Amino acid sequence: MxxxxxxxxxxxxxxxxxxxxxxxxxxxxxxxxxxxxxxxKIFPDHWSFMLGEVCLYSFIIIILTGVYLTLFFHPSMAEVEYHGSYVPLQGQMMSEAYASTLDISFDVRGGLLIRQIHHWAALIFLAGMFVHMMRVFFTGAFRKPREVNWLFGFLLLVLGMFTGFTGYSLPDDLLSGTGIRFMEGAILSVPIVGTYISFFLFGGEFPGHDFVSRFYSIHILLLPGIMLGLLVGHLILVFYHKHTQFAGPGKTNKNVVGMPLLPVYTAKAGGFFFLVFGVISVVSAIATINPIWAIGPYRPDQVSTGAQPDWYMGFSEGLIRVMPGWEINAWGHTLVLGVFVPLLIFPLVLAAIAVYPFIESWVTGDKREHHILDRPRNAPTRTAFGVAWLTVYFVLLIGGGNDLWATHFHLSINAITWFVRIAFFVGPVVAFIATKRICLGLQRRDKDKVLHGRESGIIKRLPHGEFIEVHEPLSQEQLHTLTAHEQYQPAEIGPTVDENGVERKVSGTQKLRAKLSESYYGEESQIPKPTVEEYKEITSGHGHH
Ligand code: HEM
Ligand code: HEM
Structure with missing residues (x-):
């Protein structure tokens, strides 16, 4: 006013x-x-809440450096003869895109560093999103009212992957061209429309003369534009919902305990931005990434050895590399299952992320708002699902780099491929079971700590000769934190016969839901919290050290 x-x-x-x-x-x-x-506005403090900030700052760094690159990059596939200052490629024919990226690297002041920062920031941006998403997942921060924000985040992740892929393809070097070739192969495997899509995308036969300029608009305008919009929406929603917090004394589902936006949080965030920028710059100055001059210009008849996509695309590469090369030939047409099946699984691996919050809320039937975070151990089934998904992801990542594993560790590439094929199915199951057991073990330990105190490491000898370890009682704060979580009862189907003896029909989905609910909250899935009576009984000194 x-x-x-x-x-x-x-x-x-x-x-x-x-x-x-x-x-x-x-x-x-x-x-x-x-x-x-x-x-x-209050922001709670926890190291893991900095991960979203890492994404934000690396995105800003990408935009700043990207704008600089646009000043010198020529998105054209016209063939030119190279006459820049990189001697080994003198006189070679190459696309203008590749030649201008060489110029950025060798002839533009600060160009190489900016290119390196752009590429490193992209890798860190995606890694940041991945870990931030894991933080949100394992703490249950995606629950009501944040499901929509989870979807915004999910879209940011997927769009980030494709923005990275299109950027990686711009320099038109042998490695990026191989990546595009990979994509063309995947598109061609789609029945009926594959050839049409490929011709449409590449403006004719691969590689054509158009894809760099097309990818350029997609890379610098379309995708980052959408991402910027989503990002603003994402942050507005974080603001609007208020940030979640871990359980602790004085923290409830209705308040937020922490530091105010101004001046404390803003000062911290500003400092953290420069820290992120500094670290990315140092990494970029020390570690070369994508030395396109050593890889050479793209020629469709050549493939460089050890060709790898950037890490975030590695799982899709893994899917293709380990899939048996099955084909079906019928009526003069070939269906290349060896490529088409991975192409179908690729979106499924990602879609699992998008739908999870909705599946969990359906299973638990929980319609309340949640602003207090879960400790991962207190939601064993969710944590186990998360670890199972991660297992699939990392197993595929191993598959995507099977040649590198083989050469670096002197292993047989076939053995690695078979390992990945088996681990793709067995790994998540083992991970699920093991994670759940570990979570339950940790819950038991928490219960033990609440009832008997912390093991102090001090061994005492009693007068009659027995050795005991002295347990120290926990503070009220620790007791609160270890017992603040809610424990639900599994949703039951209820009696299938009513009071008049009439049988009620129970649908398959109801049965599935009850079964899943049992898996989330049944006896096998949570250790009952210590009750006040139990605590009083034990701490009153009757029969315990
Ligand atoms: C451009 C990428 C992203 C940026 C810049 C970003 C930024 C942020 C920031 C700054 C916060 C608040 C601080 C924090 O909790 O870390 C946040 C919270 C959140 N983010 Fe992201 N995020 C991004 C991607 C994602 C992704 C990939 C997901 C999940 C799929 C996601 C889901 C969420 C959710 C649900 C919250 C609310 C968490 C809470 O209140 O505890 N975000 N994000
Ligand atoms: C999430 C956003 C973005 C990601 C993940 C990303 C990623 C990448 C990557 C990995 C490369 C290859 C770099 C290399 O040569 O080694 C690249 C190239 C490029 N990017 Fe981006 N970028 C993003 C946004 C932008 C924006 C917003 C702009 C411009 C405003 C931009 C402009 C460029 C240009 C001109 C190139 C080609 C020059 C070159 O390869 O050095 N990028 N990008």
């Missing part, structure tokens, strides 16, 4: 310049009320 016009301070002379600018802006944008409502 602007009150400058009728303020008595006028009589004391002109207000300071800053205040006048603020008044001017307030009259047009209403910033006072906006700031009043949001400046004291």
């Amino acid at each position: 602007s009150t400058a016009a009728n303020e008595p301070s006028r009589s004391r002379g002109k207000a300071p310049a800053g205040e006048r600018v603020a008044d001017w802006a307030d009259g047009r944008l209403g910033i006072y009320s906006l700031a009043k409502a949001n400046m004291r």
